[in-house]
Amino acid sequence: MEVLVFKTSVESKEGIQLLKPSLDALAGNGQWNFALDDCDKILRIKSRSIHPTTAQKLLQDCGFSCSELED
Numbered sequence: 723m724e725v726l727v728f729k730t731s732v733e734s735k736e737g738i739q740l741l742k743p744s745l746d747a748l749a750g751n752g753q754w755n756f757a758l759d760d761c762d763k764i765l766r767i768k769s770r771s772i773h774p775t776t777a778q779k780l781l782q783d784c785g786f787s788c789s790e791l792e793d
Contacts, residue, residue: 726774729762731787744780748772762791 732738738756745754749767757764765788767777774790781788 723768723770726767726769726772726777727791728765728767728774728777728781728788729791730756730765730781732756732763732765732781733758737786741781741784741786744784748777748780764791 732741735758738758745767748754749769749772753769754765754767757766765777765781778788778790
């Protein structure tokens with residue numbers, strides 16, 4: 723299982739609720755989370771098959787910025 727880590731512009735629980743249906747469909751319920759208390763508003767996704775650009779496009783389509791963070 724791989725963990726993808728992204729810096730995002732999601733700043734609120736309302737933003738997370740907006741993204742929840744799409745992230746659940748992409749990765750599965752419970753396979754992703756946000757760290758809104760982090761300065762980079764981190765999104766982590768556990769996956770075996772999701773390509774980072776797919777997650778980035780999902781957030782961008784919902785109006786949020788998103789960039790992958792390297793290890």
